[in-house]
Amino acid sequence: MTLRFLTVRFIAVILTGWCAAAQAEITIVIDKSGKGGVPIAVVPFEWRGSGAPPHQVADIIESNLSRSGRFDAIPREDFLNTPHERSQVKFTDWKLLKAEGLVVGRVVQTGNDFQVEFELFEVFTGKSMVGLRYNVRANQMRKIAHQISDVIYEALTGQPGAFDTRIAYVTVETNSVGSRTFYLEVSDSDGFGSRKILKSTEPIMSPAWSPDGSQLAYVSFEERRSKIYLQRLSDGQRTKLAEYGGLNSAPAWSPDGRRLAMALSHEGNPEIYVLDVASRQLTRLTRDRGIDTEPAWSPDGQHIVFTSGRSGRPQIYRMASNGGNPQRITFQGNYNARASYAPDGERLTLITNQGGGFHTAVYFINSRSLQVLTKTLVDESPTFAPNGAMILYATKSRGRGVLAAMSADGRVRQILKVQQGDVREPAWSPLNRKL
Amino acid sequence: MQKVKLSILMILMIGVTLAGCKSKAVEEGVAVDEQSIGDGSGGAGSVGLGGDEGALGQALPGDIDPLSQRVIYFEYDSTAIDADSQAIVEAHAAYLNNNYQINVVLEGHADERGTREYNLALGEGRSKAVSTMMQALGIGPERIQTISYGEERPSALGSDEASWSLNRRVEILYSN
Structure with a gap:
């Protein structure tokens, strides 16, 4: 098989109007690891340049693949040699290590730019599965490492990767006299490269990505009560979307990006409404005496699931997205809330209490079965990766709010924490458009 | 960027101003309250339950005044006001009936258990x-x-029932 290197000219995504780069990076701690993934060897990339390379591309790739739960990285100390291109690879060595996939590559400095190339081999056959070359600037290298991770993930699993995506979350800093500052932040999917995009002395909640990834809707208390805002990521421009009397909460984008479902209480107790973004026309969908909140659209836009207290305790209900009679769909446990769909439309991730605390769970809609994935007690805000392979959620570790990234089967888990303060309310972006 | 900074500054300033107003108003409110209770005027008559407590616990006079309590506590996932708390609400209602120039802000809160958006709704249910x-x-x-x-503004930060019970609350705040 002849190898063809494809040259991809990388175009910078310019994010102006953002607040300064974050002072506090997120640190990652492996909380739970498990064998059972595809064994893969990621060889440290060769570096041809002056000084140290801007980023260790192979480290980022290996960390991503491991985090997904689909791969087990073979320890580097076991490697018999460190090839950087096809001519240097002895497949028998990698067969000995039981590697099924092998990734090699190099980073070459060319003036101010860098050429990053990699190749993925199937060890058993010795065939090249994919090889690509990119020309990038130093500040694009992390993004390219995520893109390479996506290419490898898709080549080996047949499903799209979701490493080259972003997450939004809220951080809270408490100063020495106890007053708190809230930030809305956006980072790479692994928590690196964070940017603060909003600062407030009042709470910020419920960030939600528009389906094209260009905007966030969220709830801010900056005017002393909950109102829903839209913020464009490119230039930071903000629009106030909902400031009805009472609660303005839980914004959720329709898959076509034209409407947002939300929970409002200006006509009594919290009910589910749909607001058309362009016309600002508001349609009420629910009508009952219990709390209705936390709407989420099915990927095909046909249904909305939401949390309702109409039966006495919070449970998940589903209705047509244009209204109609809601059907209760969760019956196991005395508290099921904040459901959101996987991209396959067949699974929901939600928070459940079966009597022992508030855990992250996956509900299989067709089989009506609930799989509890965690043992932590105060989990919140679970969100599927846009490829459905991982779940990000908020929990507490030693009294501090942290994020946890978990394979969708709960087998592999990492904790993401900020250096000081709490982090909460994660939301995973849609898949990035391919370059 | 400038705009963002400016609005942040405004938020900060509004926040500081409001915080200042709030605590001041509350302090003044309580100070006036005690006098109005002492008057034994019509509305304050419903504070009779305060006498009950005094008989039971023989607490100091300052402690039995329900008007000195401006926080109502709730059970888990509940918006029900228990008998003790009803006495507090009645005392504040009496005070408001005697002070027409004063308005009241009822600030509902929840503990950290359960989901944030549901708890926002629960806090509203309590204030309502x-x-x-x-x-x-x-x-x-x-x-x-x-x-x-x-659950965004807890008054106690622990993850235990003692903290949770302090966080499931409605704060009664006076404003002019």
């Missing part, structure tokens, strides 16, 4: 339960503002 009771006691709805902060 107090509002409904105050309205039944003769306070015009135009004088009552309800706000929910859900």
Whole structure:
């Protein structure tokens, strides 16, 4: 098989109007690891340049693949040699290590730019599965490492990767006299490269990505009560979307990006409404005496699931997205809330209490079965990766709010924490458009 | 960028101003309250339950005044106001009935358990339960503002029942 290197000219995504780069990076701690993934060897990339390379591309790739739960990285100390291109690879060595996939590559400095190339081999056959070359600037290298991770993930699993995506979350800093500052932040999917995009002395909640990834809707208390805002990521421009009397909460984008479902209480107790973004026309969908909140659209836009207290305790209900009679769909446990769909439309991730605390769970809609994935007690805000392979959620570790990234089967888990303060309310972006 | 900074500054300033107003108003409110209770005027008559407590516990006079308590606590996932708390609400309603120039803000809160958006709704349910009771006691709805902060502004930071029970609350705040 002849190898063809494809040259991809990388175009910078310019994010102006953002607040300064974050002072506090997120640190990652492996909380739970498990064998059972595809064994893969990621060889440290060769570096041809002056000084140290801007980023260790192979480290980022290996960390991503491991985090997904689909791969087990073979320890580097076991490697018999460190090839950087096809001519240097002895497949028998990698067969000995039981590697099924092998990734090699190099980073070459060319003036101010860098050429990053990699190749993925199937060890058993010795065939090249994919090889690509990119020309990038130093500040694009992390993004390219995520893109390479996506290419490898898709080549080996047949499903799209979701490493080259972003997450939004809220951080809270408490100063020495106890007053708190809230930030809305956006980072790479692994928590690196964070940017603060909003600062407030009042709470910020419920960030939600528009389906094209260009905007966030969220709830801010900056005017002393909950109102829903839209913020464009490119230039930071903000629009106030909902400031009805009472609660303005839980914004959720329709898959076509034209409407947002939300929970409002200006006509009594919290009910589910749909607001058309362009016309600002508001349609009420629910009508009952219990709390209705936390709407989420099915990927095909046909249904909305939401949390309702109409039966006495919070449970998940589903209705047509244009209204109609809601059907209760969760019956196991005395508290099921904040459901959101996987991209396959067949699974929901939600928070459940079966009597022992508030855990992250996956509900299989067709089989009506609930799989509890965690043992932590105060989990919140679970969100599927846009490829459905991982779940990000908020929990507490030693009294501090942290994020946890978990394979969708709960087998592999990492904790993401900020250096000081709490982090909460994660939301995973849609898949990035391919370059 | 400039705009963002400016609005942040404004938020900060508004926050500081409001915080200042709030605590001042509350302090003044409580100070005046004690006098109005002492007057034994009509509305304050419903503070009879305070006498009950005194008989039971023989507490110091300052401690039995329900008007000195401006926080109503709730059970888990509940918006029900228990008998002790009803006495507190009645005392505040009486005070408001005697002080027409003063309005009230009812700030609902929840503990950290469960989801944030549901807790925001729960906090609203609690503030509205107090509002409904105050309205039944003769306070015009135009004088009552309800706000929910859900679990976003805990008063105790622990993850235990002692902290949770302090966080499931409605704070009664006076404004002019």
